Amino acid sequence: MSETIIVLDFGSQYSQLIARRIRECRVYSRIMPFNTPAETIRAERPQGIILSGGPSSVYAENAPKCDPAIFELGIPILGICYGLQLMIQTLGGEIARGRAREYGKAILEIAEPGELFVGVSPKTQVWMSHGDKVARMPEGGFRVLGSSGNTEFCAVHMPERNLYGIQFHPEVVHTPEGKSIIGNFCRRICGCAGDWTMESFIEQQLREIRATVGKSNVILGLSGGVDSSVAAALIHKAIGKQLNCIFVNNGVLRKNEAERVRELFGRNFDMKLIYVDATDRFLSKLAGVDEPEKKRKIIGNEFVTVFDEASAKIENAEFLAQGTTYPDVIESVPIDGNPAAMIKSHHNVGGLPEEMKFKLLEPLSRLFKDEVREVGRQLGLPEDVVMRQPFPGPGLAVRHLGAVTRETLDILRDADEIVVDEIKKAGLYYSIWQTFAVFLPVRTVGVMGDERTYDYVIALRAVESSDGMTADWVQLPYDLLGRISSRIINEVNGVNRVVYDITSKPPGTIEWE
Numbered sequence: 001m002s003e004t005i006i007v008l009d010f011g012s013q014y015s016q017l018i019a020r021r022i023r024e025c026r027v028y029s030r031i032m033p034f035n036t037p038a039e040t041i042r043a044e045r046p047q048g049i050i051l052s053g054g055p056s057s058v059y060a061e062n063a064p065k066c067d068p069a070i071f072e073l074g075i076p077i078l079g080i081c082y083g084l085q086l087m088i089q090t091l092g093g094e095i096a097r098g099r100a101r102e103y104g105k106a107i108l109e110i111a112e113p114g115e116l117f118v119g120v121s122p123k124t125q126v127w128m129s130h131g132d133k134v135a136r137m138p139e140g141g142f143r144v145l146g147s148s149g150n151t152e153f154c155a156v157h158m159p160e161r162n163l164y165g166i167q168f169h170p171e172v173v174h175t176p177e178g179k180s181i182i183g184n185f186c187r188r189i190c191g192c193a194g195d196w197t198m199e200s201f202i203e204q205q206l207r208e209i210r211a212t213v214g215k216s217n218v219i220l221g222l223s224g225g226v227d228s229s230v231a232a233a234l235i236h237k238a239i240g241k242q243l244n245c246i247f248v249n250n251g252v253l254r255k256n257e258a259e260r261v262r263e264l265f266g267r268n269f270d271m272k273l274i275y276v277d278a279t280d281r282f283l284s285k286l287a288g289v290d291e292p293e294k295k296r297k298i299i300g301n302e303f304v305t306v307f308d309e310a311s312a313k314i315e316n317a318e319f320l321a322q323g324t325t326y327p328d329v330i331e332s333v334p335i336d337g338n339p340a341a342m343i344k345s346h347h348n349v350g351g352l353p354e355e356m357k358f359k360l361l362e363p364l365s366r367l368f369k370d371e372v373r374e375v376g377r378q379l380g381l382p383e384d385v386v387m388r389q390p391f392p393g394p395g396l397a398v399r400h401l402g403a404v405t406r407e408t409l410d411i412l413r414d415a416d417e418i419v420v421d422e423i424k425k426a427g428l429y430y431s432i433w434q435t436f437a438v439f440l441p442v443r444t445v446g447v448m449g450d451e452r453t454y455d456y457v458i459a460l461r462a463v464e465s466s467d468g469m470t471a472d473w474v475q476l477p478y479d480l481l482g483r484i485s486s487r488i489i490n491e492v493n494g495v496n497r498v499v500y501d502i503t504s505k506p507p508g509t510i511e512w513e
């Protein structure tokens with residue numbers, strides 16, 4: 001078991017970031033719903049607990065509350081923003097609406113560094129995002145470690161129980177010394193040695209995969225994408241020939257993707273690959289379906305039916321392995337009472353059928369993308385495999401608004417190929433998270449060669465991200481945008497207009513559906 005810090009999620013948009021910062025300190029972290037019982041938490045034997053921020057006010061009706069028994073577990077706790085407020089309220093203090101809301105930068109003046117602020121400048125910039133404040137501290141027990149102009153109780157500590165609370169957000173980059181503060185919590189306060197590395201992860205997973213699988217066979221859905229390629233390499237290292245990879249052409253792949261993946265696989269892997277061309281089945285199920293969640297569910301279900309059939313020929317195929325990663329899980333699963341409500345069902349998680357004969361084997365399901373890439377490198381996969389841009393399992397179906405048809409899918413494929421080609425030529429493919437085309441089923445009027453046209457619209461999307469959970473649109477050079485636009489309009493029949501999507505995530509998502 002690795003050292004673990006648990007992040008209790010009160011619905012903060014930053015819970016992921018907190019988890020990542022902890023992992024950057026080489027300590028494993030897990031996000032759990034705010035109402036996880038203290039007993040469940042104790043059973044995980046965490047070294048520490050962080051209470052996240054959150055949109056509610058602790059004094060509001062139905063405000064999310066943690067099990068108060070967690071403050072009695074003897075495990076160090078750091079409350080951030082809402083987490084601080086909840087800790088103070090639970091232990092007898094009072095939270096009230098502040099005179100002014102405080103968003104943005106503030107200066108924390110450290111009166112007493114304690115263990116939390118070792119090595120942090122006495123006056124340090126911190127980032128605030130709150131409207132409530134501590135109006136009265138609980139009687140006795142707490143010390144004030146620091147204040148800011150607006151917030152008297154900006155950092156507090158109860159030595160007796162090893163509880164810390166801070167009003168600001170150490171997890172965001174606008175708190176430049178935030179990483180040291182989180183590092184101090186993990187190492188000095190929780191006593192973690194920081195031995196969570198990708199090497200130790202691989203070793204641990206190899207043992208676990210062997211123990212879980214035993215003598216059974218494993219089917220792995222291989223898409224040629226980063227996650228499933230890395231999962232294949234890892235599982236193959238663990239169980240060798242018991243692994244059977246299946247690559248499904250679901251009819252919504254990119255242009256020439258089926259050939260490309262088979263070539264890539266042959267070049268990099270020494271294992272079996274079963275190729276199933278299921279284009280007709282997927283497209284007939286998708287015919288006329290324009291609702292995004294329906295499309296996703298149809299694709300998730302059909303994938304499993306195909307895996308089922310293909311595995312019939314494989315003896316004792318008990319497990320279905322997938323390259324599911326942490327963000328897939330977090331975005332898709334509405335855990336009871338968890339405020340991180342469901343955004344969209346990733347086909348490989350929320351899109352799976354309720355009854356399935358396979359047991360799931362998902363060794364990467366606790367990793368972020370950059371960690372998956374690191375595992376791939378350590379397993380010897382080349383850069384052109386680990387650095388491929390992510391491509392969603394539901395493929396072009398979620399980049400083609402409205403119901404898909406063979407003709408309009410081909411339009412999207414041709415446009416998409418031009419986008420990728422130009423981005424590669426510009427040397428940007430590996431430095432941008434994702435770049436792609438989206439098909440809009442609306443037609444606009446144009447004029448080409450003095451003739452009126454009435455054709456479809458293609459939207460371009462290019463986003464920067466480190467894990468797909470949040471993303472910024474990229475300021476692609478105008479001349480590159482111009483080149484892509486004119487090539488699409490000249491070379492792709494049926495398109496007479498190209499637009500550029502300048503929405504970040506949030507409020508948008510990366511894919512359009």
Ligand SMILES: Nc1ncnc2c1ncn2[C@@H]1O[C@H](COP(=O)(O)OP(=O)(O)OP(=O)(O)O)[C@@H](O)[C@H]1O
Nearest residue numbers: 221222223225226227228248322323390391392393
């Ligand atoms: N065409 C496919 N054939 C077989 N399995 C697939 C296919 N597409 C997706 N999957 C399965 O669904 C999982 C999730 O897809 P996802 O796109 O998130 O991962 P990926 O394709 O492996 O990596 P990337 O995120 O880099 O595209 C994959 O890891 C794989 O197991």
Ligand SMILES: O=c1[nH]c(=O)c2[nH+]cn([C@@H]3O[C@H](COP(=O)(O)O)[C@@H](O)[C@H]3O)c2[nH]1
Nearest residue numbers: 345346347390391392393394468509510511
């Ligand atoms: O395998 C997948 N199955 C899916 O159903 C799916 N939906 C989105 N994505 C990818 O996840 C990241 C976040 O995408 P969104 O901002 O659109 O949710 C982006 O990288 C998306 O490409 C998926 N991958």
Ligand SMILES: NC(=O)CC[C@H](N)C(=O)O
Nearest residue numbers: 053054081082130131132
């Ligand atoms: N970011 C937060 O956790 C905010 C906590 C609480 N909603 C406030 O406004 O003070």
Ligand SMILES: [Mg+2]
Nearest residue numbers: 225391392393
């Ligand atoms: Mg993919």
